[in-house]
Amino acid sequence: MLWQQLANGIAIGSVYALISLGLTMVYGILRILHVAHAGIYALGAYVGLFSFKLVGNFWISLMVGMAGAAIAGYLVERFLYTPLLHLPRIAPLIVSIGLFTALEEAFRIVAGPHTLTYNARIGLGDLSIGSFRLTETQILILFITIIILIFLWAFLTKTRTGLAMRACAQDPETTSSFGVNVSAIIAINFIIGSAMAGAAGVLIGVYDNQVWPTMGSIPAYKALAIVVLGGLGNIPGTVLASIVVGLAETFFIGVLAIPFPRDAVAFVAMILVLMFKPYGLLGKA
Amino acid sequence: MTLLEVKALSKEFDGLRALDGVSFAARGGEILGIIGPNGAGKTTLFNIISGIYPPSGGEINFEGKSILRLKPHQVSRLGIGRTFQIVRPFQNLDVEANVMVAFGHRVYPSLWKSAGSVWQPEIQKEVQDLIDRVGLRPHLKQIAKTLPLGFKKRLEIARALALQPRLLLLDEPSAGLRFEESLQLMGLIRQVCDQGIGILLIEHNMHVVMDLCKRIVVLDHGSKIAEGSPEEIRSNPLVIQAYLGKEA
Amino acid sequence: MISGYLITILITILIYAMLAHSLNLITGHAGQISLGHAAFFGIGAYSSAMLYTEAGFPFWISVPLAAVVAGIIGALLGIPCLRVRDDFLAITTMGINFVVEAIFLYIPFFGGAMGIGGINLPKWFGRDMTKPEYFFIILITFGLLLLVDRQLGRSWIGLAWASIREDEQAAGAMGVDVVRFKVLAFILGSAIAGLAGGFYAHFLTFIMPQNFGFGQSIVILCMVVFGGIGTRWGPIIGAVILGILPEISRPIMEYRILIYGVLLLAMMRFQPGGLLGAESILSRTFRR
Ligand SMILES: Nc1ncnc2c1ncn2[C@@H]1O[C@H](COP(=O)(O)OP(=O)(O)O)[C@@H](O)[C@H]1O
Numbered sequence A: 001m002l003w004q005q006l007a008n009g010i011a012i013g014s015v016y017a018l019i020s021l022g023l024t025m026v027y028g029i030l031r032i033l034h035v036a037h038a039g040i041y042a043l044g045a046y047v048g049l050f051s052f053k054l055v056g057n058f059w060i061s062l063m064v065g066m067a068g069a070a071i072a073g074y075l076v077e078r079f080l081y082t083p084l085l086h087l088p089r090i091a092p093l094i095v096s097i098g099l100f101t102a103l104e105e106a107f108r109i110v111a112g113p114h115t116l117t118y119n120a121r122i123g124l125g126d127l128s129i130g131s132f133r134l135t136e137t138q139i140l141i142l143f144i145t146i147i148i149l150i151f152l153w154a155f156l157t158k159t160r161t162g163l164a165m166r167a168c169a170q171d172p173e174t175t176s177s178f179g180v181n182v183s184a185i186i187a188i189n190f191i192i193g194s195a196m197a198g199a200a201g202v203l204i205g206v207y208d209n210q211v212w213p214t215m216g217s218i219p220a221y222k223a224l225a226i227v228v229l230g231g232l233g234n235i236p237g238t239v240l241a242s243i244v245v246g247l248a249e250t251f252f253i254g255v256l257a258i259p260f261p262r263d264a265v266a267f268v269a270m271i272l273v274l275m276f277k278p279y280g281l282l283g284k285a
Numbered sequence B: 001m002t003l004l005e006v007k008a009l010s011k012e013f014d015g016l017r018a019l020d021g022v023s024f025a026a027r028g029g030e031i032l033g034i035i036g037p038n039g040a041g042k043t044t045l046f047n048i049i050s051g052i053y054p055p056s057g058g059e060i061n062f063e064g065k066s067i068l069r070l071k072p073h074q075v076s077r078l079g080i081g082r083t084f085q086i087v088r089p090f091q092n093l094d095v096e097a098n099v100m101v102a103f104g105h106r107v108y109p110s111l112w113k114s115a116g117s118v119w120q121p122e123i124q125k126e127v128q129d130l131i132d133r134v135g136l137r138p139h140l141k142q143i144a145k146t147l148p149l150g151f152k153k154r155l156e157i158a159r160a161l162a163l164q165p166r167l168l169l170l171d172e173p174s175a176g177l178r179f180e181e182s183l184q185l186m187g188l189i190r191q192v193c194d195q196g197i198g199i200l201l202i203e204h205n206m207h208v209v210m211d212l213c214k215r216i217v218v219l220d221h222g223s224k225i226a227e228g229s230p231e232e233i234r235s236n237p238l239v240i241q242a243y244l245g246k247e248a
Numbered sequence C: 001m002i003s004g005y006l007i008t009i010l011i012t013i014l015i016y017a018m019l020a021h022s023l024n025l026i027t028g029h030a031g032q033i034s035l036g037h038a039a040f041f042g043i044g045a046y047s048s049a050m051l052y053t054e055a056g057f058p059f060w061i062s063v064p065l066a067a068v069v070a071g072i073i074g075a076l077l078g079i080p081c082l083r084v085r086d087d088f089l090a091i092t093t094m095g096i097n098f099v100v101e102a103i104f105l106y107i108p109f110f111g112g113a114m115g116i117g118g119i120n121l122p123k124w125f126g127r128d129m130t131k132p133e134y135f136f137i138i139l140i141t142f143g144l145l146l147l148v149d150r151q152l153g154r155s156w157i158g159l160a161w162a163s164i165r166e167d168e169q170a171a172g173a174m175g176v177d178v179v180r181f182k183v184l185a186f187i188l189g190s191a192i193a194g195l196a197g198g199f200y201a202h203f204l205t206f207i208m209p210q211n212f213g214f215g216q217s218i219v220i221l222c223m224v225v226f227g228g229i230g231t232r233w234g235p236i237i238g239a240v241i242l243g244i245l246p247e248i249s250r251p252i253m254e255y256r257i258l259i260y261g262v263l264l265l266a267m268m269r270f271q272p273g274g275l276l277g278a279e280s281i282l283s284r285t286f287r288r
């Protein structure tokens, strides 16, 4: 029972990590609260689902979903955020909220208000040891998240572009004086973050076997809470906070059966942590 | 009479020692120069005195009382005004309102009085006199962000003077100004000092420092490496090394 | 005689105008981003409803008390929130909205998903107040609030808020007690939202948690931004236009949310000051 909840919590937590990482990376580099990131996540699910209906292969639909999300992320960065960077910080935030709302409505109008099924199987089958059971999609989620996290880590620590990206997050002016093309770095940052959100969208679509217009609503706010918990802009902190929230949700709601909405757990955790650590779990002043 | 006394002041940022056991004293009616290469910790010193950061260790006494745990607004209400190295006027307010904000130090402690109207003739007159004094009278109603840098710097000084301070902290007031502009500004600073206000002046232009200050404190890598008259400082080998070492 | 439909719309718009005005105090005047304003609207509505239906207070007491309760809760939540960094404030206020909605929804004391019913329009002169009369009561209250707002705009408080909005650190160095003035804005804004909530509850006669969710906060924010954040009349005009828009045509009603989203986006992208903002097309035209 305990192990089962642990596995469920970690599976959910890793999807949260995929969504939240893009958000925290965008914040790290542009200092924008990118609420519309969850719209990109839902877009990834829709694009993935439609390509799945066309070709019937999970892996291709995952790739297409990630690519669709990445392109959308790039366009948002170029045409909405970058032109607003000189304005007070509330301006891009409001644009982001507006975009998110509009995206959800666009999904509803284009794909219809009803829930679509995303019935992808890779034929792996579930894993059962005694009463402990990992479903095929849980295995998939854990596997893909781990692969993506390893890639992200290698990219950020081993490649020149990745190092430049981290330097940019620290101090864009100095970095650009070293001849780094900051605007390209920002674009790459968005593309990677959005592709991860797209992957999360596809995975959740398959996990719940559901894709629907407002599937991004709750992740939008939950991911923000997670990112704050992890210390805005802090990548390891975000992964940690994602797992903590995933576990907290499964334990408080699943095990203790507290009559409290699962989706408010992240916010309660965030508010509690902020009272004692105003910069998040791993954040610094 | 000692106005400000700084004892063994230290500040650490994430393991970086920005200030390391700095001590000195400042008197009323005197301009104390604070110099040192970039990154020496000069601005950090001002930020700690004005209550923006808490220090990691040490003491600061103003007129005999500790101001160590005070918040910025409390420090400024006690009579310590400051300007910023990178000018920070209230960009979208006009010159008059910028100075008016600082005049509020008399009413802000009482919420009831704060609800009263700003536009009273006596206060307006005081504000305008002060703006006159820094030579910004023709720009009274101009929005701060449209002012040239030299005027913004004067505006910051006017704003700090509106606090009716006994100590003024000036962070590189002449940086970025043309020669005549900086001469005028120095004239203003001397005038302020002649009224008995103590001034801590961070300045990179050595001519200006040597000309204005009778005493100078030199910081390098967070430590005080010298203190004395301009002549003593000029001939101090440690100071020469600190500056040369930076350039090499 | 004004039709029931028209008066319903008028009262709704007036309540939205009051909400937009109160959010403008926090976000426009004091510069503190709040994404959870509907929480205080809800706290006011629920307080007033509970005081009226459970404790038996008359309307004339329950509604002002609702403002007081919302103001006090605003202070309690505002003090820790306003100490955190500015971006944290946006998310924390959003979180407050979710948690407050969840409390209304999940705690049986507040009626759960069914909400609270049986809240009536007030009585006076020994009879029920009519809707047009109710409209005027709210209008007069709002007029008084606008007078207070005008005085605040001229006062040291208004000046201190402006300085905080421009540059918190510089404001502190000029003797402005930043936390205290921020909390004051939060209290006043929350209290007025609570008052609007009280009026709303007695007008709708039953309230549900969903009336006070995050979506509602965004609608209020949209009105403020659309009309001109930080201006006195902008938020009110925003409330009027965005309130009427869905009523004049069905298609607009259908795609209301989409239109709000695109408007918000386009406004910030091309006209960040809003309709009445200092640099907007409208105010430039009028100045000429
Ligand atoms: N808020 C801060 N966080 C981290 N390091 C800081 C901060 N402020 C200043 N420093 C560091 O402290 C050192 C001294 O800086 P500063 O006081 O600005 O120097 P100066 O004004 O003498 O040029 C520098 O190395 C600077 O990078």
Ligand SMILES: [Mg+2]
Pocket (backbone or CB within 6 Å): B042, B043, B044, B085
């Ligand atoms: Mg400096």
